[in-house]
Amino acid sequence: MPDFSFNIAGTVYESIAKGRAERRIVIAGAGGMTGQDIYINGSTSTSKGLTLFVKNLTTGELYPQPVITSSTTGKYIFDCNNFVTAWAVGQEIQIIASNVVDTLHSPPDDDQKEHSLIGARRRILVDRDGNEIGSDNPLPVFINDGRLDFVNGSNIFTTNAMGQVTQMDKTVEGVTYRKTMTYTSQGFPATESAWLEV
Secondary structure (H helix, E strand, O other), X not given: OOOOOEEEEEEEEXXXXXXXXXXXXXXXXXXXXXXXXXXXXXXXXEOOOOEEEEEEOOOOEEOOOOEEOOOOOOEEEEEXXXXXXXXXXXXXXXXXXXXXXXXXOOOOOOOOHHHHHXXXXXXXXXXXXXXXXXXXXXXXXXXXXXXXXXXXXXXXXXXXXXXXXXXXXXXXXXXXXXXXXXXXXXXXXXXXXXXXXX
């Protein structure tokens, strides 16, 4: 353990919008204190009583005790000597502040322990009616094997003076595809292009 303490201190600021902010500090001196303010969504309101996630990225060690911002000023301070392996010049310390509240959908025993420590929020997919996507309401899948000729969609045909189709536009789920056809001078089909997105 180094003879001198290395303290990291600062103030955490947050806005009404929920979010997450991360700061990384490289220990550059042989002791003393460094300041690092943290802004969640760039506000000037202090975040009072917020628990921070602190980790020594060089050693992979989590800070062994809670680092909580002041309930009156939003300030925090911690001593890197409290890491089990203490600290050394050149090590990188990660501080994460998150004012995101866990949702009911967040599992208590998540494999990603680091994410649960910082209060990360899961995103839930819903269909157009607002129903959650899950085993009883699976994600709709549109399989396109490249054969748009047999896919149900609206068609618009363009013909030449002889009534032959020279262009076909097909719209499927809001995307329009186009195919062109050419004919020989005798009126027989000559070429047909692939479907191309317009």
